[in-house]
Amino acid sequence: xxxxxxxxxxxxxxxxxxxxxxxxxxxxxxxxxxxxxxxxxxxxxxxxxxxxxxxxxxxxxxxxxxxxxxxxxxxxxxxxxxxxxxxxxxxxxxxxxxxxxxxxxxxxxxxxxxxxxxxxxxxxxxxxxxxxxxxxxxxxxxxxxxxxxxxxxxxxxxxxxxxxxxxxxxxxxxxxxxxxxxxxxxxxxxxxxxxxxxxxxxxxxxxxxxxxxxxxxxxxxxxxxxxxxxxxxxxxxxxxxxxxxxxxxxxxxxxxxxxx
Amino acid sequence: xxxxxxxxxxxxxxxxxxxxxxxxxxxxxxxxxxxxxxxxxxxxxxxxxxxxxxxxxxxxxxxxxxxxxxxxxxxxxxxxxxxxxxxxxxxxxxxxxxxxxxxxxxxxxxxxxxxxxxxxxxxxxxxxxxxxxxxxxxxxxxxxxxxxxxxxxxxxxxxxxxxxxxxxxxxxxxxxxxxxxxxxxxxxxxxxxxxxxxxxxxxxxxxxxxxxxxxxxxxxxxxxxxxxxxxxxxxxxxxxxxxxxxxxxxxxxxxxxxxx
DNA sequence: GAGTGGAATCGAACACTGTACGAGGGGCGC
DNA sequence: GCGCCCCTCGTACAGTGTTCGATTCCACTC
Numbered sequence: 175x176x177x178x179x180x181x182x183x184x185x186x187x188x189x190x191x192x193x194x195x196x197x198x199x200x201x202x203x204x205x206x207x208x209x210x211x212x213x214x215x216x217x218x219x220x221x222x223x224x225x226x227x228x229x230x231x232x233x234x235x236x237x238x239x240x241x242x243x244x245x246x247x248x249x250x251x252x253x254x255x256x257x258x259x260x261x262x263x264x265x266x267x268x269x270x271x272x273x274x275x276x277x278x279x280x281x282x283x284x285x286x287x288x289x290x291x292x293x294x295x296x297x298x299x300x301x302x303x304x305x306x307x308x309x310x311x312x313x314x315x316x317x318x319x320x321x322x323x324x325x326x327x328x329x330x331x332x333x334x335x336x337x338x339x340x341x342x343x344x345x346x347x348x349x350x351x352x353x354x355x356x357x358x359x360x361x362x363x364x365x366x367x368x369x370x371x372x373x374x375x376x377x378x379x380x381x382x383x384x385x386x387x388x389x390x391x392x393x394x395x396x397x398x399x400x401x402x403x404x405x406x407x408x409x410x411x412x413x414x415x416x417x418x419x420x421x422x423x424x425x426x427x428x429x430x431x432x433x434x
Numbered sequence: 435x436x437x438x439x440x441x442x443x444x445x446x447x448x449x450x451x452x453x454x455x456x457x458x459x460x461x462x463x464x465x466x467x468x469x470x471x472x473x474x475x476x477x478x479x480x481x482x483x484x485x486x487x488x489x490x491x492x493x494x495x496x497x498x499x500x501x502x503x504x505x506x507x508x509x510x511x512x513x514x515x516x517x518x519x520x521x522x523x524x525x526x527x528x529x530x531x532x533x534x535x536x537x538x539x540x541x542x543x544x545x546x547x548x549x550x551x552x553x554x555x556x557x558x559x560x561x562x563x564x565x566x567x568x569x570x571x572x573x574x575x576x577x578x579x580x581x582x583x584x585x586x587x588x589x590x591x592x593x594x595x596x597x598x599x600x601x602x603x604x605x606x607x608x609x610x611x612x613x614x615x616x617x618x619x620x621x622x623x624x625x626x627x628x629x630x631x632x633x634x635x636x637x638x639x640x641x642x643x644x645x646x647x648x649x650x651x652x653x654x655x656x657x658x659x660x661x662x663x664x665x666x667x668x669x670x671x672x673x674x675x676x677x678x679x680x681x682x683x684x685x686x687x688x689x690x691x692x693x694x
Numbered sequence: 695g696a697g698t699g700g701a702a703t704c705g706a707a708c709a710c711t712g713t714a715c716g717a718g719g720g721g722c723g724c
Numbered sequence: 725g726c727g728c729c730c731c732t733c734g735t736a737c738a739g740t741g742t743t744c745g746a747t748t749c750c751a752c753t754c
Binding site (some may be wrong): 473475476485486489494524 | 743
């Protein structure tokens, strides 16, 4: 049983190519042109080297993708330990979402591989600390952080799919909205209530709409977690949440204030 | 702007090949051998036809994948309209999870394409009905169902990654657990609390553990949704949830009873 | 029945993929 | 100078999605 994470990077004196360099170039290529554009030959071209030279530093493409994915996790801002747990969890959620947006291809990767790289580990460790501070204990620590992670990942996935569909069809948000209506008219003929729902978003800024959807779900998840804490009678965090929801302005990042 | 869903299937009198037949064969192939094994040539071989004949019924591989994914959504059991909304939502969540498990490759597909096939549409329509019955209104209908969907998708994704990793490394759950511990020892050296968490699962049945994690998160999401209903003072569903959580046995499917 | 037109199938070919292999270069310690 | 080992790279192979044009086959009209 071997893994990228056990086998050390080749000695640091590598003259022309190095593992971190390769990974960085791969991320750049992926960001610029997407998953399909990442081939060993193209990556090598960007590095100014031969295609097969890469295989000295990395066992195969799959392993390279493992490294690349962990690089993404390294960009996710760590939750602040001194904040209230709701605030820390919120910030983490928004941070992860933002990171996945800047590297849309990473969502696909997450579905294909188990993530055990150092950056991912550090992130989950911090998440556990956060929930420990909130009052979760034992297996409930994993359950709580898994729940939060699952929500963010699952909420972001379709958003990314939308964005990348826009990107490689070359259309903008509005055109796609209209096109969607056309498809709807046919495929949702038996579901008039769906068309009504669709019409509700006419002329609205899709980015804001999606952010509100995300925020609503996040609030639900956090409320649910808080309900568990109350049920289990855990000692609360140093900043107990007041009745009727979190204090205004702590949960939502700047851009969203008053955007109801 | 064209799409598979607007352009009709070729006339039904197709002698040797037909679109549904192709899709069915593709699903079988994917189930048996996974995403990498699906090539047009192999698919054609399974159909007993030439590789390029498929292109008469389907524009390209991407379009085929759209069809295949919607086929998966067709297998998800629809939420029962007459059940209480919590029960309906729970059943839907477990149903979707189970379906994604029997077609692990579909998780990858969801990350890459926007899903607007007829089966997916029917499913979301039913989901909207369910939440309408629960008392959600207007845009909160979408927000609620998006939240539930996001959680299930995000929770299932890593589980699927695990399973498929087991599948194509040929190892069983226990061996992978041990191997994971080895990797942990190195990569989580700075995070001793993580190792403690890991040790907590020694000897436990991973399938049950994961099911409990899933159930916990689902309860959180449902509790959070219910909290929103209470806050907004919505008229409750015909089966109001009693204080202190749902009645025992309605939320959890059979296999999980008393497995705490 | 002969003939015709379109529906459907298919083989060959193209540009591209990941990677195994082995030949080489270049800098180091002796 | 010599050998050694790290590293690079060209070549080659099997396989990919898809285009194109030729071919088959069936349902129809005369």
